[in-house]
Each structure stands twice: as structure tokens, then as C-alpha cells.
Amino acid sequence: xxxxxxxxxxxxxxxxxxxxxxxxxxxxxxxxxxxxxxxxxxxxxxxxxxxxxxxxxxxxxxxxxxxxxxxxxxxxxxxxxxxxxxxxxxxxxxxxxxxxxxxxxxxxxxxxxxxxxxxxxxxxxxxxxxxxxxxxxxxxxxxxxxxxxxxxxxxxxxxxxxxxxxxxxxxxxxxxxxxxxxxxxxxxxxxxxxxxxxxxxxxxxxxxxxxxxxxxxxxxxxxxxxxxxxxxxxxxxxxxxxxxxxxxxxxxxxxxxxxxxxxxxxxxxxxxxxxxxxxxxxxxxxxxxxxxxxxxxxxxxxxxxxxxxxxxxxxxxxxxxxxxxxxxxxxxxxxxxxxxxxxxxxxxxxxxxxxxxxxxxxxxxxxxxxxxxxxxxxxxxxxxxxxxxxxxxxxxxxxxxxxxxxxxxxxxxxxxxxxxxxxxxxxxxxxxxxxxxxxxx
Amino acid sequence: xxxxxxxxxxxxxxxxxxxxxxxxxxxxxxxxxxxxxxxxxxxxxxxxxxxxxxxxxxxxxxxxxxxxxxxxxxxxxxxxxxxxxxxxxxxxxxxxxxxxxxxxxxxxxxxxxxxxxxxxxxxxxxxxxxxxxxxxxxxxxxxxxxxxxxxxxxxxxxxxxxxxxxxxxxxxxxxxxxxxxxxxxxxxxxxxxxxxxxxxxxxxxxxxxxxxxxxxxxxxxxxxxxxxxxxxxxxxxxxxxxxxxxxxxxxxxxxxxxxxxxxxxxxxxxxxxxxxxxxxxxxxxxxxxxxxxxxxxxxxxxxxxxxxxxxxxxxxxxxxxxxxxxxxxxxxxxxxxxxxxxxxxxxxxxxxxxx
Numbered sequence: 001x002x003x004x005x006x007x008x009x010x011x012x013x014x015x016x017x018x019x020x021x022x023x024x025x026x027x028x029x030x031x032x033x034x035x036x037x038x039x040x041x042x043x044x045x046x047x048x049x050x051x052x053x054x055x056x057x058x059x060x061x062x063x064x065x066x067x068x069x070x071x072x073x074x075x076x077x078x079x080x081x082x083x084x085x086x087x088x089x090x091x092x093x094x095x096x097x098x099x100x101x102x103x104x105x106x107x108x109x110x111x112x113x114x115x116x117x118x119x120x121x122x123x124x125x126x127x128x129x130x131x132x133x134x135x136x137x138x139x140x141x142x143x144x145x146x147x148x149x150x151x152x153x154x155x156x157x158x159x160x161x162x163x164x165x166x167x168x169x170x171x172x173x174x175x176x177x178x179x180x181x182x183x184x185x186x187x188x189x190x191x192x193x194x195x196x197x198x199x200x201x202x203x204x205x206x207x208x209x210x211x212x213x214x215x216x217x218x219x220x221x222x223x224x225x226x227x228x229x230x231x232x233x234x235x236x237x238x239x240x241x242x243x244x245x246x247x248x249x250x251x252x253x254x255x256x257x258x259x260x261x262x263x264x265x266x267x268x269x270x271x272x273x274x275x276x277x278x279x280x281x282x283x284x285x286x287x288x289x290x291x292x293x294x295x296x297x298x299x300x301x302x303x304x305x306x307x308x309x310x311x312x313x314x315x316x317x318x319x320x321x322x323x324x325x326x327x328x329x330x331x332x333x334x335x336x337x338x339x340x341x342x343x344x345x346x347x348x349x350x351x352x353x354x355x356x357x358x359x360x361x362x363x364x365x366x367x368x369x370x371x372x373x374x375x376x377x378x379x380x381x382x383x384x385x386x387x388x389x390x391x392x393x394x395x396x397x398x399x400x401x402x403x404x405x406x407x408x409x410x411x412x413x414x415x416x417x418x419x420x421x422x423x424x425x426x427x428x429x430x431x432x433x434x435x436x437x438x439x440x441x
Numbered sequence: 442x443x444x445x446x447x448x449x450x451x452x453x454x455x456x457x458x459x460x461x462x463x464x465x466x467x468x469x470x471x472x473x474x475x476x477x478x479x480x481x482x483x484x485x486x487x488x489x490x491x492x493x494x495x496x497x498x499x500x501x502x503x504x505x506x507x508x509x510x511x512x513x514x515x516x517x518x519x520x521x522x523x524x525x526x527x528x529x530x531x532x533x534x535x536x537x538x539x540x541x542x543x544x545x546x547x548x549x550x551x552x553x554x555x556x557x558x559x560x561x562x563x564x565x566x567x568x569x570x571x572x573x574x575x576x577x578x579x580x581x582x583x584x585x586x587x588x589x590x591x592x593x594x595x596x597x598x599x600x601x602x603x604x605x606x607x608x609x610x611x612x613x614x615x616x617x618x619x620x621x622x623x624x625x626x627x628x629x630x631x632x633x634x635x636x637x638x639x640x641x642x643x644x645x646x647x648x649x650x651x652x653x654x655x656x657x658x659x660x661x662x663x664x665x666x667x668x669x670x671x672x673x674x675x676x677x678x679x680x681x682x683x684x685x686x687x688x689x690x691x692x693x694x695x696x697x698x699x700x701x702x703x704x705x706x707x708x709x710x711x712x713x714x715x716x717x718x719x720x721x722x723x724x725x726x727x728x729x730x731x732x733x734x735x736x737x738x739x740x741x742x743x744x745x746x747x748x749x750x751x752x753x754x755x756x757x758x759x760x761x762x763x764x765x766x767x768x769x770x771x772x773x774x775x776x777x778x779x780x781x782x783x784x785x786x787x788x789x790x791x792x793x794x795x796x
Contacts (some may be wrong), residue, residue, distance in 0.1 A: 164714035168783040170655035434506035
């Protein structure tokens with residue numbers, strides 16, 4: 001039977017009733033095949049939507065004029081010249097593996113060889129990318145183009161964000177990761193901070209802090225817009241789920257920049273497993289070292305993971321141990337188990353209690369060790385009121401070991417029992433890291 | 442504050458308050474202004490529940506007070522009472538019988554205000570400012586739920602100084618809403634958690650937020666059988682996401698829409714993007730109202746996915762809104778929401794301002 005050209009193009013009106021041959025597997029992407037006849041006209045066209053969501057667009061899948069004696073025509077959008085692989089392999093990037101199931105025996109090349117052509121970068125068509133996110137087809141070479149698109153999207157987003165007068169102190173999420181270098185601060189928190197400093201009379205400190213935050217935000221946006229190779233590499237690492245290496249992200253300097261306000265409203269407290277020395281917090285107090293997140297080690301990527309998969313090793317946090325009881329701060333040190341799922345620790349002091357008692361700020365990245373459980377890179381917003389002597393620098397009270405494991409004394413009964421049980425019960429998963437002695441390998 | 446009275450429904454242009462000859466940006470909609478408004482920005486508004494006759498409106502403000510007005514049928518407002526906190530009031534709610542008002546403040550406490558006796562007592566304590574407070578009325582218990590910047594969600598029986606339950610959240614609570622048996626809390630860093638409240642409150646699901654930026658406000662909506670079925674989530678990026686908890690087809694049923702942006706469809710000049718400060722659902726029609734930093738409010742139909750109406754622009758951002766119990770009255774508050782801090786010029790003005 002002759003092969004139905006319309007079927008190959010995905011638009012055969014007769015469907016099953018067609019007198020010509022419809023090679024199976026040849027054209028799934030072209031849209032469901034309809035049920036038969038005219039009745040399913042609309043059906044088919046709606047069926048076409050789905051497979052085409054991968055950015056397929058309206059391209060004709062196969063070019064009937066290029067009959068080579070086999071049924072897989074070189075796809076019209078394929079960018080390669082001489083390659084025989086015409087099965088729209090590039091389109092597979094968008095739509096998933098379906099199209100790779102070439103089953104018809106009429107093909108000229110063996111199925112083992114099917115993907116050999118994919119090894120060359122030229123095989124991949126750029127148009128199939130479409131849907132962003134991760135349509136990874138067979139080859140690793142897909143990655144580059146995907147990433148390019150992602151970066152473009154991020155750049156555009158940054159552009160819009162900057163020009164639109166939107167609130168700048170917000171986290172930014174793209175492609176399943178929270179991009180590091182952005183802090184999340186609500187207007188109410190800043191406003192409360194203002195009211196408290198106003199009461200104490202030192203507005204200049206507040207202004208300076210806000211300006212500092214603003215300039216950091218702007219720097220980070222510029223970085224992401226301009227996308228120099230270093231930023232790009234760091235960003236791609238984040239997007240792809242790895243712990244970002246100490247990048248230039250966001251908050252830049254690790255040197256102390258004190259803010260000079262007498263009230264230590266935004267206390268800072270570094271924390272984090274390794275190399276505490278570099279963590280510097282963000283604080284208003286004169287004595288404290290100021291802002292800076294040293295490296296963006298596993299950043300908030302982990303946070304996204306935490307949210308999405310609570311069964312992962314919970315990011316532990318222990319309320320800043322060194323702070324006074326009313327402290328609202330919080331450090332989120334957690335152990336990164338492995339690269340693929342960095343539960344990032346990052347500290348953030350919650351709330352803003354500005355009374356001059358207690359408090360502890362929040363820390364920002366202790367960088368240093370690559371790929372380790374280094375926490376985060378972003379100063380997540382939230383500042384606890386630091387006391388007059390904010391715990392500067394890193395995890396002072398919490399040594400290296402504390403951030404990875406919590407001593408049993410710090411865990412409540414339920415948490416202990418959860419750790420001792422074979423499996424976590426959903427809804428009662430402890431948020432602190434387990435005590436090291438309970439770890440059984 | 443202004444009240445916007447309609448006889449029925451929305452989008453019908455019923456009251457015709459449009460089209461005034463003088464452009465008054467303070468009250469361009471020519472709505473009724475509440476007498477004796479608070480002295481500082483209004484953070485929250487709430488109308489009394491149906492169990493009480495008449496309409497009473499409470500509003501909390503950054504002047505540390507919460508005020509109560511009676512709204513009469515002709516739209517006139519009569520100030521009734523006021524209570525103070527030691528810090529700005531961030532949220533307020535009514536008990537289900539309308540006799541008590543619960544207020545949450547930056548002074549880390551929440552108070553219960555008995556309107557009959559005009560006494561207020563403290564019922565909750567947190568380690569950080571309390572951002573959200575709601576009354577929960579379940580068949581087997583009733584309590585107050587408070588969400589705070591200290592990353593905890595606590596449930597209080599008003600008679601006891603210790604919380605009945607304390608749940609840990611991944612980040613600071615930014616907004617919450619309760620419609621029994623569902624509660625939704627949106628936190629910093631795009632956290633979004635749904636709790637189920639039957640028997641006792643427990644975490645039901647953590648949802649990957651449909652929005653890319655900071656969460657600002659959330660409101661639960663109900664289905665035709667009056668059961669909570671999803672929520673609307675607003676962010677600082679002029680976008681609202683409608684999210685169903687168990688939709689038959691998540692990809693199609695959940696969606697986001699842009700709102701509170703300038704420039705409409707003109708894509709050549711960059712849009713100004715404003716935060717969505719509050720969302721409220723009409724109790725009868727199920728349409729939603731959003732208010733934003735741009736000083737406008739809009740009504741939307743989420744089922745038809747259309748915009749019903751946008752107001753004129755007020756001179757200040759709109760910070761809070763709510764419908765009364767039968768949907769006849771829509772109240773919105775016009776006051777500064779601190780959104781200009783990100784703008785350098787305004788920041789300098791702030792520095793010169795001294796109190």
C-alpha cells in the first residue's frame with residue numbers, strides 16, 4: 001500500500017479508514033491521528049495541540065517532496081545537511097521521547113543506529129526547544145541551547161524587573177530554582193524597621209541600610225542582565241541543581257561594611273558549616289560587620305527542594321542559639337547531602353524585632369568549601385534584632401558541627417522519635433538536622 | 442477609607458459613580474469616605490459576620506490602633522470604638538458570632554477585643570510580629586490562628602496563655618486565609634502551605650508556588666457547594682495566581698493573570714508593575730477584587746477569566762479591602778504601603794522626613 005502523505009504530515013482526514021498506509025510511530029507528534037473521517041476534524045486539531053506544545057509550532061514534520069524511498073523524510077527544520085536522521089530528532093527536545101520510537105520496518109537505518117546522529121551537535125534543531133525547562137532529548141548537547149534560552153528568559157525578566165518600578169526586595173524564581181542573590185523582604189518589615197529607628201532617632205542608619213540593600217539588588221540585576229561568563233556559569237550551575245560555586249552573586253563583598261546605626265536592628269549572624277570566618281551578616285549596628293554573602297554556595301536552590309520534597313533531609317534550623325530568648329532569628333543550617341539535592345542551609349533571621357534586646361541576625365553564606373554543605377548565598381531577608389553586640393560573623397555559637405547535626409539535647413521528643421523511626425511520618429518531619437550519633441550507615 | 446455601595450453584583454456599573462467632572466484623585470470614584478479614619482496607613486479591613494445585625498467595619502492601622510465603625514444603610518459611617526496596641530496593627534478579624542474582634546500587631550501580641558464591654562485582653566504571644574490572624578470555628582474546637590514573622594503558625598484557645606498547637610513554617614508568614622476546613626499560608630521565599638483543619642490543624646500540602654516573586658496576599662475561594670476549593674495568591678509583581686487544590690486538570694484549571702500594571706497592551710514602553718496588596722472574594726457571586734499599589738482596585742471573574750471593572754486611579758496605593766457579609770458593600774483603604782522604598786528618589790525624601 002502506498003504510504004499516506006497526509007498522514008505523514010499529520011493531516012489525514014480519513015484516519016483509520018484511510019486506504020493508504022499509515023506507518024505507526026511515524027507521526028505521533030503530528031497529532032493524534034484522528035478517529036476517522038471528517039467527524040474528528042476538530043478532535044484531531046485539538047489533539048495536535050498537545051504534542052506540539054514542545055515548541056513544535058506548525059512545522060511540517062516531514063517533507064514529502066524528499067522521498068528517499070524510506071518513510072522518514074528529513075525534517076524540514078533540521079539544521080543538518082547530510083545527515084540521514086530526519087526523524088525530527090531535534091523536535092524531541094521539546095516534546096519528549098515519543099518521536100524516537102520509530103518502529104516502521106521501512107526505515108533504512110537500523111534502530112540501533114537511530115541515535116548515532118544525535119551525537120553531533122548539528123543535529124539538533126533549535127526550534128524544538130520551545131517549552132523551556134528541560135526537554136532533554138537523547139543527547140547531552142541539548143543542554144547548551146536549553147541553557148541559552150533559560151538565560152535569555154532570566155535576562156529579560158531582570159530587565160522588566162528593573163524598569164517596572166516593581167518592589168525590588170523579592171526573591172526570584174525561575175526554572176525550578178530560586179535564583180540566588182535576592183532577598184525577600186516585605187514592605188511591612190521595612191516599614192516596621194523604619195518606625196523603630198524613627199523612635200530611636202537614627203534615621204540615617206536606616207537610610208543607609210536601605211540604600212545598601214538597594215544597591216545590592218541593582219548590582220545583582222545588572223549582573224544577571226549582562227551575564228558575564230562567571231555569572232553565567234554560576235547561574236547555570238544553580239539552575240541545573242548543583243550547588244553554585246562561590247560566585248559573584250548578589251551581595252558581593254565579604255568585607256565588613258558596618259552600617260553605623262546604633263540600634264542594631266538588622267542583626268546579622270553568619271552561620272553555616274564551614275569556614276565561618278567569611279560569613280558576614282547584614283546589620284545595622286555599628287560594631288558589626290556588615291553585609292556580604294560570601295559565596296553563593298548551595299543557595300536557595302535547596303530551598304526550592306525543601307519546599308517541594310519535604311522528605312528530603314530536612315534543612316535543620318536551630319533558632320539562633322546565641323541569641324536571647326525573644327530573638328526571632330533563625331538559622332537554617334542544613335546538611336547538603338549530595339550535589340543533586342542540595343538542601344541548602346541558609347540562615348535568615350526571621351522577623352524584625354527591633355527592640356534592642358536580643359536578636360540575631362541572619363547570616364549569609366559561608367562559602368568556602370565547594371560543593372559541601374555550605375549554605376546559602378543569599379541573605380534571605382528577615383532580620384532579627386541584634387542586640388548591641390550582634391553575634392558577628394559566623395556561626396559563632398554554632399560551630400561547624402552544629403549546623404550539620406543537632407545535638408540531642410536540642411531536639412524535642414517528637415523529633416527524636418522521628419529520627420529514630422524507620423521512616424518519617426508526613427507532617428511530623430523534623431526541621432532540624434539529626435543528631436550525628438543517630439546516623440546509621 | 443472609602444466605601445463603595447452597590448445594590449447587586451458587580452460589573453453592572455450600577456451606581457454610576459464614574460464620570461465626575463472634576464478629577465479628584467483623592468476619591469475619584471466618589472465613594473463614601475469613612476469618618477475619622479486612622480492617622481496612619483491602614484493595614485487591614487474586616488466587616489462583621491452575618492450573625493450580627495448591621496454592618497460593622499474594623500480597620501487596623503500603623504498608628505497602633507484598631508477602629509470600629511458602624512456602616513449604616515445609607516452608607517454613612519459612625520465611629521464606634523477604638524483599641525490600641527503598642528505596635529502597628531497588621532491584621533484583624535472577627536469571631537464567628539460577631540462579638541469579638543481579634544487583632545494582631547507588630548508588638549508580637551494578639552488581642553481579643555470584646556465589643557460589648559470594650560475591653561481587650563492579650564491572647565497570644567509570638568517571638569516576632571504577627572502578620573496574620575484568623576478565627577477558626579470547627580465543629581469540635583474553635584481557636585485563633587496566628588502567623589508570624591518568627592516562622593511559626595500558632596493556634597490559641599483564647600482562655601489559655603499557651604498555644605494549643607504550634608506549627609513550624611519554612612519562612613516568615615506573609616499572609617494567610619482561613620475558610621474551614623482549609624487554611625492557606627504564604628510565606629517568604631515563595632513558600633505556600635495548605636493546612637487542613639478538621640479534628641486538629643495539620644499541614645496538608647506544600648505547594649510549589651505558581652508565582653515567581655514574593656507573595657503578598659492570599660484569599661480562599663469556594664465552589665458552588667460552598668466548600669473551599671482553591672485560593673488566589675497575589676505577588677508584588679502585579680500578578681495573581683488562581684490555584685485549585687484538587688483540580689481535574691491542573692494544567693488547564695490553574696492559571697495566573699497580570700493585573701495592576703500600567704500601559705495596558707502597549708508593549709513598547711516598559712510597564713510599571715505594582716504589587717497586589719489584597720484580594721477579596723465576593724461572598725455571593727464568587728468574583729474577586731484585587732487592590733494594588735497603583736491606587737486602583739479591580740474586579741475579576743475567575744471562571745470566565747475576565748476583568749469586570751477597574752477603578753480610577755487614586756492618589757495613594759490601596760492597602761486593604763473587603764466585602765461585607767452579603768456583598769453589598771466593598772470597602773477599600775487608600776494609604777501608603779511603603780512600596781516606593783525601592784525608588785531612589787523617594788528614598789531620599791524619606792530621609793528628609795522626620796517625625
